[in-house]
Amino acid sequence: MAATGVGRTVERETASGVEVSPVAGHIGAEISGVDLTEELSEETVGVIRAAVLRWKVVFFRGQSLDHAGHVAFARRFGEPVVLPRRGSASPAGVPEIETTADRLELGGRFGMEHEEWLARRRHTLLRGWHCDHGARVDPPAATILRAETVPPYGGDTTWANLAAAYAGLSAPVREFVDGLRAEHRLGVGYQPRPGDDAYVRHLLDHQVATVHPLVRVHPVSGERVLFVNGYYVEQIEGLSRAESAAVLEMLLEQAVLPEYTVRFRWEPGSVAFWDNRATIHLAPGDNAHLGFPRTMHRVMLAGEVPVGVNGKPSEPITGTEAGRW
Numbered sequence: 001m002a003a004t005g006v007g008r009t010v011e012r013e014t015a016s017g018v019e020v021s022p023v024a025g026h027i028g029a030e031i032s033g034v035d036l037t038e039e040l041s042e043e044t045v046g047v048i049r050a051a052v053l054r055w056k057v058v059f060f061r062g063q064s065l066d067h068a069g070h071v072a073f074a075r076r077f078g079e080p081v082v083l084p085r086r087g088s089a090s091p092a093g094v095p096e097i098e099t100t101a102d103r104l105e106l107g108g109r110f111g112m113e114h115e116e117w118l119a120r121r122r123h124t125l126l127r128g129w130h131c132d133h134g135a136r137v138d139p140p141a142a143t144i145l146r147a148e149t150v151p152p153y154g155g156d157t158t159w160a161n162l163a164a165a166y167a168g169l170s171a172p173v174r175e176f177v178d179g180l181r182a183e184h185r186l187g188v189g190y191q192p193r194p195g196d197d198a199y200v201r202h203l204l205d206h207q208v209a210t211v212h213p214l215v216r217v218h219p220v221s222g223e224r225v226l227f228v229n230g231y232y233v234e235q236i237e238g239l240s241r242a243e244s245a246a247v248l249e250m251l252l253e254q255a256v257l258p259e260y261t262v263r264f265r266w267e268p269g270s271v272a273f274w275d276n277r278a279t280i281h282l283a284p285g286d287n288a289h290l291g292f293p294r295t296m297h298r299v300m301l302a303g304e305v306p307v308g309v310n311g312k313p314s315e316p317i318t319g320t321e322a323g324r325w
């Protein structure tokens with residue numbers, strides 16, 4: 001059923017009672033009329049799959065998935081990734097799920113205050129934007145994130161549509177970036193502590209780095225995607241450091257222009273399902289100081305090695321191998 005607005009039809013699709021309602025101009029749709037705890041029909045799975053492909057991130061509200069139901073839902077769309085040795089981050093017996101509670105106290109694990117660890121990271125407003133595990137040679141195809149406990153205010157997540165960002169570049173700049181490749185690396189821009197730094201040692205021992213095309217061709221939609229983010233991208237190949245920094249800043253700003261983004265206000269039971277190949281997202285930075293608990297559960301679906309406009313695939317540098325976690 002299509003609802004009519006003034007002048008033209010609102011794009012809203014209904015199939016077997018499932019309704020897809022876009023929430024922003026370039027990205028994001030809310031899907032209603034479906035209970036994710038039930039066995040979904042092929043038709044419903046097809047509607048959701050098409051909505052993720054088109055709107056890049058879809059939202060379900062008022063769901064009551066448990067861990068097993070979350071994994072079962074994810075399996076209808078791909079193969080859940082099992083991270084090695086996640087320890088207490090996964091609920092007992094459900095290695096496909098990663099649980100995050102409140103902020104990541106990463107600094108504390110490496111002998112420094114969290115604030116110092118934050119201060120030692122690269123200084124840029126665009127730094128936190130990322131796709132999940134983007135420094136791997138085969139980043140996950142999708143992520144399905146479920147909220148258990150959320151703060152009464154604060155704690156929203158924001159996504160950006162990288163296909164729309166690419167399409168919004170001028171033709172000469174699109175042509176310029178089409179053939180470029182960039183290094184994606186864990187821990188870029190971190191300023192080491194003088195002397196021994198446990199975090200640097202950890203980075204060196206667990207380094208993950210890949211050369212990805214700067215523009216990847218989406219394996220399903222065929223869209224060109226501006227494959228940049230502020231978290232992992234270090235250097236554009238073949239450009240000087242200064243040129244690379246300037247071009248990256250321009251592209252990162254393009255990627256997160258407000259018109260290419262959508263912001264989601266979580267409620268307990270909310271589920272967000274995004275295409276990790278065509279988006280970047282920003283974890284909230286406005287809730288840790290409030291002291292309210294925020295517990296989220298994540299399942300990622302295995303992805304493939306990206307391919308550039310010229311057909312050339314990504315190349316692993318270190319710590320990453322296609323299909324091996």
Ligand SMILES: [Fe+2]
Pocket residue numbers: 130131132281
């Ligand atoms: Fe993430």
